[in-house]
Amino acid sequence: MNGPVTAPVNGPAHASPGVPADPPGGRKAVAVWGIGVAVYFVAVIFRTSLGVAGLDAADRFHVGASALATFSLLQLLVYAGMQIPVGLMVDRLGTKKVLTLGAVLFTVGQLGFALSPSYGMALAARALLGCGDAMTFISVLRLGTRWFPARRGPLMAQLAGLVGMAGNLVSTLVLAPVLHGVGWTAAFAGSAVAGLVVLVPLVLFLRDHPEGHGPAPRTAGASGGFVRRQIRESWAEPGTRLGLWVHFTTQFPAMVFLLLWGMPFLVEAQGLSRTTAGGLLTLVVASNMALGLVYGQIVARRQSARIPLALGTVGLTALLWAAVLGHPGDRAPMWLLVALCLVLGGCGPASMIGFDFARPANPAERQGTASGITNMGGFLASMTTLLAVGILLDATGDNYRIAFSTVFVLQAVGVLSILRLRPLALARERERERAHAHAHAHATVPGPAAPPGPVPTEPGRAPA
Numbered sequence: 001m002n003g004p005v006t007a008p009v010n011g012p013a014h015a016s017p018g019v020p021a022d023p024p025g026g027r028k029a030v031a032v033w034g035i036g037v038a039v040y041f042v043a044v045i046f047r048t049s050l051g052v053a054g055l056d057a058a059d060r061f062h063v064g065a066s067a068l069a070t071f072s073l074l075q076l077l078v079y080a081g082m083q084i085p086v087g088l089m090v091d092r093l094g095t096k097k098v099l100t101l102g103a104v105l106f107t108v109g110q111l112g113f114a115l116s117p118s119y120g121m122a123l124a125a126r127a128l129l130g131c132g133d134a135m136t137f138i139s140v141l142r143l144g145t146r147w148f149p150a151r152r153g154p155l156m157a158q159l160a161g162l163v164g165m166a167g168n169l170v171s172t173l174v175l176a177p178v179l180h181g182v183g184w185t186a187a188f189a190g191s192a193v194a195g196l197v198v199l200v201p202l203v204l205f206l207r208d209h210p211e212g213h214g215p216a217p218r219t220a221g222a223s224g225g226f227v228r229r230q231i232r233e234s235w236a237e238p239g240t241r242l243g244l245w246v247h248f249t250t251q252f253p254a255m256v257f258l259l260l261w262g263m264p265f266l267v268e269a270q271g272l273s274r275t276t277a278g279g280l281l282t283l284v285v286a287s288n289m290a291l292g293l294v295y296g297q298i299v300a301r302r303q304s305a306r307i308p309l310a311l312g313t314v315g316l317t318a319l320l321w322a323a324v325l326g327h328p329g330d331r332a333p334m335w336l337l338v339a340l341c342l343v344l345g346g347c348g349p350a351s352m353i354g355f356d357f358a359r360p361a362n363p364a365e366r367q368g369t370a371s372g373i374t375n376m377g378g379f380l381a382s383m384t385t386l387l388a389v390g391i392l393l394d395a396t397g398d399n400y401r402i403a404f405s406t407v408f409v410l411q412a413v414g415v416l417s418i419l420r421l422r423p424l425a426l427a428r429e430r431e432r433e434r435a436h437a438h439a440h441a442h443a444t445v446p447g448p449a450a451p452p453g454p455v456p457t458e459p460g461r462a463p464a
Contacts, residue, residue: 023145023146023148023149023209023210025147025148025149025152028210029147029148029210031205032143032147032205032206032207033140033143033144033147033148033156035198035201035202035205035206036095036099036136036139036140036143036202036206037140037159037160037163038198038201039099039102039103039136039139039140039198039202040136040137040139040140040160040163040164040167041163041164041166041167041198042103042106042167042194042195042197042198043102043103043106043132043133043136043137043167044133044164044165044166044167044168044171045167045168045171045175045191045194046106046107046109046129046133046191046192046195047075047129047130047133047167047259048167048168048171048172048258048259049110049171049175049188049191050071050072050075050126050259050260051168051171051172051258051259051260051262051281052171052172052175052179052263052278052281053175053176053179053184054068054260054261054263054264055263055264055267056179056184057071057122060184061118061119061122062119063119065264065390065393065398066390066391066393066394067119068260068390069260069261069386069387069389069390069391070123070390071122071123071126071260072126072259072260072386073383073386073387073390074123074126074127074130075126075127075129075130075133076130076259076379076382076383076386077130077383078127078130078131078134079130079131079133079134080134080376080379080380080383082130082131082134082135083134083138083372083373083375083376083379084231084369084372084373084376085372086098086134086135086138086139086368086372087138087230087368087369087370087371087372087373088226088227088230088231088368088369088372089135089368090138090139090142090368090372091230091365091366091367091368091369092226094208095139095142095143095146095206095208096202096206096207096208098135098139099135099136099139099202099206100199100202100203101132102131102132102133102134102135102136102139103132103136103195103198103199103202104132104199105128105129105131105132105135106128106129106131106132106133106136106195107132107192107195107196107199108128108132109125109127109128109129109130109131109132110125110129110188110191110192110195111125111188111189111192112124112125112128112129113125113126113188114184114185114186114187114188114189114191114192115185115189137160137164137375138368138371138372138375140160141157141160141355141367141371142367142368142371143208144156144157144160145359145364145367146208146209146210146364147209147210151300152300153300153356153359154296154299154300154352154356155296155300157296157352157355157356158292158293158295158296158299158349158352159292159293159296161288161292161348161349161351161352162288162289162292162293164348165288165289165292165348166285166289168285168288169282169285169286169289172278172281172282172285173278173282175187175191176278178190230366230369231369233362233366234358234362234366234369234370234373235373237361237362237370237428238361238424238425238428239357239358239360239361239362239425239428239429240357240358240361240362240370240373240374241421241425242354242357242358242418242421242422242425243354243355243356243357243358243361243370243373243377244354244358244374244376244377245354245377245414245417245418245421246306246310246351246353246354246357246377246414246418247351247354247355247374247375247376247377247378248377248378248380248381248410248414248417249310249314249377249410249411249413249414249415249417249418250310250313250314250347250350250351250353250354250378250414251347251348251350251351251377251378251379251381251382252347252378252381252382252384252385252407252410253317253321253347253385253407254284254288254344254345254347254348255347255378255379255382256382256385256386256389256407257281257284257344258281258284258285259382259386260386261386261389261404262277262280262281262284263277263281265400265404266281266337268398268400269331269398269400270331270332270337271330271331280337280338280341281341283338283341283342283345284341284342284344284345285345286345287341287342287344287345287346288344288345288346288347288348288349289345290345291345291346291348291349292348292349292352294349295309295346295349295350295352296349296352299353299356303356306353306356306357307418307422309350309353310353310354310418311415311418313343313346313347313349313350314350314411314414314415316343316346317343317344317346317347317407317411318407318408318411320336320339320340320343320344321340321404321407321408322408323336323339323340324336324337324340325400325401325404325405326401351378354374354377354378355371355374355375357374357425358370358371358373358374359371360432361425361428361429361432381410381414384406384410385406385407385410388403388406389403389404390403392406
């Protein structure tokens with residue numbers, strides 16, 4: 001994690017190549033970060049819009065469960081496949097260019113989905129949407145590390161995730177009734193206007209970094225083998241791999257539920273009305289937003305809480321899913337469904353903990369690439385589960401108990417990987433803490449004020 005460097009009380013810190021200054025934060029940082037988050041907010045609205053329109057899409061395009069799952073599967077496949085390329089693009093081109101391209105692509109994709117007359121064209125539109133969506137979250141994480149002190153990293157990441165869930169809430173509360181009121185084309189085409197709205201401040205006002213805190217100039221020959229070097233060095237860090245598996249294991253149960261299968265499960269398997277089912281989906285989002293603030297504060301104050309929070313969320317999720325799927329009779333009681341939705345709300349905040357392992361393991365110039373690798377985890381798990389549930393529903397005559405049992409398989413794989421990587425990743429973190437403390441002790445020598453000099457240009461690294 002990029003760490004704060006504070007000057008001693010009786011004298012400023014001398015700039016040191018080993019321990020450069022933190023980004024300043026402040027109102028301008030909040031304003032710039034807010035523009036990026038607004039783009040991510042709209043991307044999440046578009047991403048999750050199919051979650052409230054799954055049954056309508058099945059009727060519109062005359063498809064079954066497997067074909068319906070392909071919409072979300074393709075979108076997530078593109079999203080997951082783009083994570084490393086997007087991370088490399090952010091590290092190489094900067095946040096503004098990548099976010100602008102992403103906003104254009106997901107806006108065109110949403111508009112194309114509204115106007116598609118056939119299943120094939122609708123699939124292409126969702127793929128385009130997924131490509132643009134993939135460029136948003138990593139860019140927002142990058143803005144956070146470039147504009148805010150490192151001690152704010154966990155909280156800023158959780159706040160970004162919270163705003164994303166607010167986009168999910170808009171899909172559930174606003175798009176669903178609009179869809180049933182004005183129809184498919186008007187609802188989706190109208191929502192595409194939001195993409196144009198966020199493009200204006202993005203192009204006019206967003207900046208990649210504060211003045212004087214830009215990336216260090218590349219030395220001659222530094223571009224050679226850039227892609228291979230970024231991926232190899234990021235993947236070599238145990239913290240990056242641990243981050244990927246934490247994200248993989250925690251995110252997907254809620255993602256699958258909200259993105260596609262929650263509404264059909266609640267309506268067809270549990271016999272609820274669409275209104276009641278929509279209320280439960282909203283409860284997942286509301287729980288996510290509340291828990292995001294809690295998780296962010298806990299992790300910012302106690303780094304040792306990361307693994308217990310992540311594994312605790314996985315355990316509670318598995319317990320509640322087992323209780324719902326194994327409940328005697330055809331339908332689970334409402335109180336149990338409410339409990340499941342409340343616990344699913346913790347999946348998003350828990351997945352953000354993955355970035356809190358990858359961030360301190362990598363220097364500033366690899367943050368985009370490392371975040372891309374981490375972000376692949378949950379979406380690969382979501383993609384696998386979406387497809388497996390659809391196939392099993394078709395194969396078993398819509399037996400949701402069998403179909404949703406795939407959740408436990410992926411959770412088991414993820415937990416084993418977390419436990420395997422945890423000791424090595426934490427040992428490397430402790431080594432970095434000692435190295436940073438040693439460098440900091442030599443860089444912050446009290447004394448008379450130093451003469452004015454160049455402002456440090458690259459955020460430093462701090463203990464996790």
